[in-house]
Structures are given as C-alpha cells and as structure tokens.
Amino acid sequence: MAVAPSITIGEFEERQRRAKAASAAAGFDGLLVISRGGGSVDRYANVLYLANFYSSFPFIPDRRPDWSARGHPMLVLPNQGDPILVVDMPVRPHEIPLSNVVQADDVLPAVVKAIKDAKLEGKHIGVAGADALPWAAFRKIESDLQGTRFTPADEILEKQRSVKSPAEIAILRRASEIGSNAIEEMMDFAQAGKTHGEIMGVGLNALAREGAVMYNNFMASGRGGNAPLYIATDFPTFASKEPLEDGHWFGIGLSGVFQGYYFDHSRSKPIGNASHPEIESFEASIAAVEAGIAAIKPGVTAGAVAKAGFKRLQELGFAATSDFSGLGHGIGLGWDAPWLVPDETWVIEPGMVLCVERTVEKHGFVGDFEETVLVTDRGCEKISKARIRRW
Numbered sequence: 001m002a003v004a005p006s007i008t009i010g011e012f013e014e015r016q017r018r019a020k021a022a023s024a025a026a027g028f029d030g031l032l033v034i035s036r037g038g039g040s041v042d043r044y045a046n047v048l049y050l051a052n053f054y055s056s057f058p059f060i061p062d063r064r065p066d067w068s069a070r071g072h073p074m075l076v077l078p079n080q081g082d083p084i085l086v087v088d089m090p091v092r093p094h095e096i097p098l099s100n101v102v103q104a105d106d107v108l109p110a111v112v113k114a115i116k117d118a119k120l121e122g123k124h125i126g127v128a129g130a131d132a133l134p135w136a137a138f139r140k141i142e143s144d145l146q147g148t149r150f151t152p153a154d155e156i157l158e159k160q161r162s163v164k165s166p167a168e169i170a171i172l173r174r175a176s177e178i179g180s181n182a183i184e185e186m187m188d189f190a191q192a193g194k195t196h197g198e199i200m201g202v203g204l205n206a207l208a209r210e211g212a213v214m215y216n217n218f219m220a221s222g223r224g225g226n227a228p229l230y231i232a233t234d235f236p237t238f239a240s241k242e243p244l245e246d247g248h249w250f251g252i253g254l255s256g257v258f259q260g261y262y263f264d265h266s267r268s269k270p271i272g273n274a275s276h277p278e279i280e281s282f283e284a285s286i287a288a289v290e291a292g293i294a295a296i297k298p299g300v301t302a303g304a305v306a307k308a309g310f311k312r313l314q315e316l317g318f319a320a321t322s323d324f325s326g327l328g329h330g331i332g333l334g335w336d337a338p339w340l341v342p343d344e345t346w347v348i349e350p351g352m353v354l355c356v357e358r359t360v361e362k363h364g365f366v367g368d369f370e371e372t373v374l375v376t377d378r379g380c381e382k383i384s385k386a387r388i389r390r391w
Contacts (some may be wrong), residue, residue, distance in 0.1 A: 007052075007167045012097030015050055015160065020079050022156045023126055030078035030120045031153060032111075032141075034129035038071030041215045041257045043132040045333035046157050047073045048260050051085050052095050062108075062137070069107035069137045076114040084114040108137060112144045121145055126153025162330055162337045163351040169374060171261045172332065172353050173383050175212070176372050179263030180385040182206035183254050187390060192246050192271055196221070196231075199252075200238035207256055215262065218253035220366065224277060228364025246272030249281070251368035253357075262331045264355045266370035269390040278365045279391055281318075285367035286388065288313045288358040292327050292340065293373055296354065296380040302338035302346045309358060310342065318360045328356040331372065350377050 023031050035047035037055035048054050051073075059071035069088070076084040084100045085091075088107050104110035115121055127150050130138060142150060164172065186203040196219045207214055220232040221244055231248075233239040244250060253266040268282050292309030306327040310320040330336030331353050338346035340356065348354075357370035369388075373380040 006170060007165070009097045011165060011167060012050065012052055016077065016083060016097070018160055019050060019077060019156060022160065023077070023153070024079045026126060026153065026156060027124065028079070028126035028151070028153060029123035030076065030118060031126045031128055031156065032115070032150070033075040033077060033157070034127065034133045035073050036071060036132040037073065040071075041213060043129065043334070044260075045161065046129045047075050047085075049157065049161055049333055050077070051075050051083070052097055053085060053087055053091060054260070055087060055089050057089050064108075065106050067105040067107075068109075068140075069111075069133065070105070072107060072133055072137070074107070074111050076111070076118045076120065078118040078120055081118055084118055086110045086114050108140050109144070111141055115145060115148070120148070122147045124149045124151065126151055126156060128153050128157045130154075158337045161332055163349050164332060164353055165351075168261065168332065169351070169353065171259050172263075172372075172374075175256075175258035175261045175263040176265075176383045177385060178207065178210045178212050178258050179254060179256055179265050182212075182256070183252055183265050183267055183386045186252055186254070187267055187269055187387070190244060190250050190269065190271070193243050195243050196233075196238040196240045203252075203254060210258065212256050212258040215255045215257055216253075217255070218266075218368075219251070221248045221250040221271070222364065222366065223248055224275075224281075224364030230364070230366075244271045247275075248272075249278050249365055251359075251366055253359075253368055253370065260333050262334060263384075264331055264357070264370060264372065265384050265386055266357055266359070266368045267386055267388075267390075268366070268368045274391040277363055281360055281362050281365040281367035282369075282389075282391065283367070284313060284316045284318045284362075285358045285360045285369040287316060288318075288327070288360070289356045289369050289371055292356045293371065293380060293382070296348060296356075296373060296375060298348055298350050298375065298377065300348050302340050302344040302348060303342050305348070305356070306340040306342045306344065309340075309356070313358070313360065318362060322359045322361070324357070324359070327358060328354055328370070331355050348375055350375050353383070354380070
C-alpha cells in the first residue's frame with residue numbers, strides 16, 4: 001500500500017517540518033506517531049502520511065522478547081533533530097523520506113530507545129494515534145520512560161491532513177473513479193435472484209483489477225409498506241443468503257483504498273419496477289446530499305453544511321436521525337476532518353476532499369446516497385462518477 005510515486009520525498013519532508021512546527025507551537029518537545037497495519041485499512045494513516053511506511057505483518061499477541069507490537073510502526077519526531085522510524089518489517093530505502101530507520105521484531109524496546117536517542121526522555125511528548133496501539137503496549141512504553149510526559153496530540157496531524165496537496169488530490173480522484181466504477185458494476189449486477197454475496201464478488205473483482213482493496217461495505221435490501229422487511233448482516237455485511245426479489249429496494253455503501261487513499265460512495269436502486277414511496281426515499285437522500293454540497297464553499301463551517309442537508313430532509317418530511325448523526329466527513333488516508341455535524345465550527349478550506357452522505361428511511365423504504373467533492377476556491381467539484389438514478 002505504498003503512496004503513489006507522484007508524492008515526492010520532498011513533500012514528505014515538508015509534512016515532517018510542518019508537524020514539528022505544530023508540535024512546538026502546542027508546547028510539545030516532539031511527537032510519537034503511531035499507526036496500525038497488519039493487513040488492516042484502519043488507522044494506518046499517520047505514519048504513512050509522514051514516513052511513507054505501512055507494515056503488512058499481521059498483529060499477533062506479544063511474546064517478548066521474541067516480538068511485541070507487531071503491525072505497529074511508530075515514528076519518533078523530535079522538534080529538534082532527525083526523526084526515527086521504528087518498523088517491524090524491512091523497508092524499501094528509496095521510498096522512505098528519512099535516513100534513520102530501526103527494524104525490530106520486539107518493537108516496544110526499540111521505540112523506547114528511539115525516544116532516548118532523540119533526547120526526548122523526560123520531556124513532553126505529544127502522541128498522535130494512541131488509539132491504534134493496545135493499552136498494554138503503551139503502558140510498557142510509559143513504564144520504561146519514567147518522568148516522560150505523554151499527552152494526546154491527534155489534532156496536530158488531523159489539522160494538517162485535512163487539506164490535501166495536488167498530488168494527494170490526483171490520487172483521490174483516481175480512488176474515487178475506481179470506487180465509482182466498482183459500485184456501477186455492482187448495481188448493474190444487482191437483479192432479482194442475486195444474493196448480496198454474489199453482488200459483493202463483482203465489486204471485489206472490480207477493485208482487485210485496479211490494485212484497490214475494500215475497507216467497508218454496508219449492503220441491505222428489503223421491502224417497505226405494511227409488512228416491511230429489512231435484509232442485512234453484520235459480519236460480513238454481505239453474507240445474507242436471501243436473494244433479491246422484484247419489489248425490493250437495494251442499497252450499497254462501499255468504501256475502499258487505493259494507494260493508501262480512501263473512496264466512499266453509496267447508491268440505491270429498485271429491483272424491478274419502483275413504487276412511489278420507494279422513489280420518495282431515494283430522492284430524499286439525494287436531495288439532502290445535494291443541499292449539503294450546494295452549501296460547500298471556502299469560509300463556511302462544516303456545521304453549516306450539515307444544517308443545510310438536514311434542513312432539506314425536514315422540508316421533505318423525513319427525520320434527520322439515522323445510524324450516523326452527521327452528513328459526512330473529510331476523506332484522505334482515512335476518515336479525515338472535518339466532520340459534517342451541525343455543531344462543528346471547523347472552517348471549510350480549498351483543497352479539502354469531503355464525502356457528503358445520507359441514509360433515510362420512511363415506511364420501511366430506505367434510500368442511501370453519497371458523493372465525494374473537492375473544495376475549490378469558489379465552491380466545490382464533484383469527483384465521484386457513479387450513476388445517480390436507476391429508476
């Protein structure tokens with residue numbers, strides 16, 4: 001999952017410089033940046049963003065001194081001095097934007113030594129990504145560095161990652177194109193008699209052809225009306241054996257990763273002929289998203305975008321509540337800031353890439369819709385390409 005070659009070593013070095021400056025401004029002496037790999041596409045972002053490294057070794061329970069914290073690369077980033085990357089697998093030196101790389105199966109003592117070598121022992125260290133590391137592993141680092149103060153500092157990289165560079169935008173465009181094509185193939189295939197798993201197989205094949213991987217999938221179908229039926233499973237989300245039938249509604253929320261960068265799209269369709277209340281739900285989800293997108297421009301808050309979408313829903317007679325209380329989120333090497341929730345004061349800036357989404361339900365009919373946009377100097381540009389209406 002290496003980042004595309006268009007992101008240069010120089011860009012990574014500039015990211016490190018900016019992170020150091022933000023660390024100093026926040027009152028830290030340096031940062032400990034933690035990520036999780038091991039085949040996961042969840043919480044790998046921070047180390048990949050600063051050091052272009054992803055560990056593909058799976059996380060396994062510690063068996064010290066043979067190994068510890070496998071699948072957890074960590075970057076020690078002092079405000080003054082050179083960064084030290086601690087990894088559990090070999091690196092490709094030409095891809096790593098720093099010279100000091102320590103490889104160790106027993107990761108935890110190697111991280112402690114790196115902190116000492118960076119002259120951060122006994123200092124105030126900001127921690128970015130502590131939620132990616134098991135509690136016991138972090139306690140081991142703390143106990144071996146008595147007198148060193150650790151404070152959560154996720155907001156430093158959260159802020160920095162929220163605005164994308166031209167190279168990142170180029171990768172996100174391609175990721176969105178791949179995701180759009182995959183969901184198009186899935187929706188074309190979704191016909192009466194097909195199961196969720198068969199439909200997912202089409203999507204997985206489409207992603208694999210392009211070197212992309214699925215992150216998550218919400219797939220559901222059902223029937224509304226006087227005897228509503230909801231068909232979905234939790235693990236995996238496409239395991240239902242009940243085939244689609246004429247008269248069902250069907251929806252997909254598909255997210256995945258290409259060269260480290262996410263895509264996230266949702267679409268709905270009728271199976272067979274669509275009824276009026278079915279179309280009403282489909283159209284309400286689209287209207288809420290389009291109202292949110294229309295509100296996006298530099299200088300407005302994320303909360304204002306969310307309020308615009310929810311206002312439109314209420315005008316159409318739909319509840320603003322669902323299984324996700326926001327109207328969307330930023331996207332990049334993960335779910336990025338800002339979150340589109342009504343009380344969010346984060347200001348929208350050019351270069352942000354946002355996913356605007358909404359799932360609605362009324363009388364057992366479900367509509368699900370999501371688009372991806374790039375914030376420009378004047379407003380925004382839609383970069384997701386999947387067909388909107390299939391009725």
